[in-house]
């Protein structure tokens with residue numbers, strides 16, 4: 001298998017997310033954006049099926065927007081991110097869900113249905129830090145739109161397996177590697193076709209199979225570009241299978257007709273091309 005982890009870039013990733021944390025949090029705000037609300041959250045919700053009282057690990061939680069959604073469903077959430085700037089912002093927005101989990105991820109609150117969030121600064125490329133979360137304590141782990149931001153994921157998949165209860169699931173969403181491949185080109189064209197002007201929008205991809213880091217913008221205008229780690233599906237899933245997971249759920253989502261594009265090259269004009277996918281991995285016993 002080709003090399004697909006770049007541990008030497010983990011520090012740089014952390015530095016850049018700290019630089020971008022305030023901008024990201026101001027942009028996403030309390031409600032997040034259409035991408036998250038219309039594509040990511042419904043897919044994740046279906047794949048996860050969280051119940052009140054579940055212990056859930058939110059990996060690379062950013063400003064905690066999905067952690068609060070989970071806590072609102074009554075889950076006891078442990079939310080981690082490598083960026084202390086993101087965790088500061090997440091804590092400030094989450095006062096209604098005070099931490100309620102003990103060190104090993106087990107609940108120490110009596111109310112079965114009261115959601116809680118315990119935020120911690122943990123870089124998942126540091127497996128010793130992940131080990132502080134205990135063993136076999138979580139019903140589920142989630143990670144939204146972050147796996148492609150992680151410099152190293154092989155050890156992380158193995159460590160997450162050990163954090164889950166037998167039969168537990170790791171559900172994650174990511175920028176679709178086929179359509180958000182390095183330097184993918186979005187185009188808009190106009191064709192004079194049979195007496196009418198037809199507008200077309202599409203994509204051109206010229207690299208996919210080779211894993212590679214590249215710089216990209218999660219949000220236009222962010223202070224510094226993000227480092228993005230492209231891994232084709234075969235490479236990513238092989239790492240998951242090697243860690244002891246099976247894949248038992250998958251969604252690919254694009255905007256539907258209810259969403260109006262605010263610019264020509266918006267994802268909302270590419271209704272047959274999913275910019276994201278979500279997968280459910282299940283821990284083999």
Ligand SMILES: C[S@@+](CC[C@H](N)C(=O)[O-])C[C@H]1O[C@@H](n2cnc3c(N)ncnc32)[C@H](O)[C@@H]1O
Pocket residue numbers: 010013017059060061062063064065066080081082083086122123124125143144145146149150151218
């Ligand atoms: C695109 S944001 C997604 C945030 C959040 N999950 C959401 O959906 O709003 C990516 C997040 O991944 C975090 N991240 C990147 N590499 C990480 C790592 N190795 N360990 C933990 N968090 C990491 C960044 O700090 C950033 O908060």
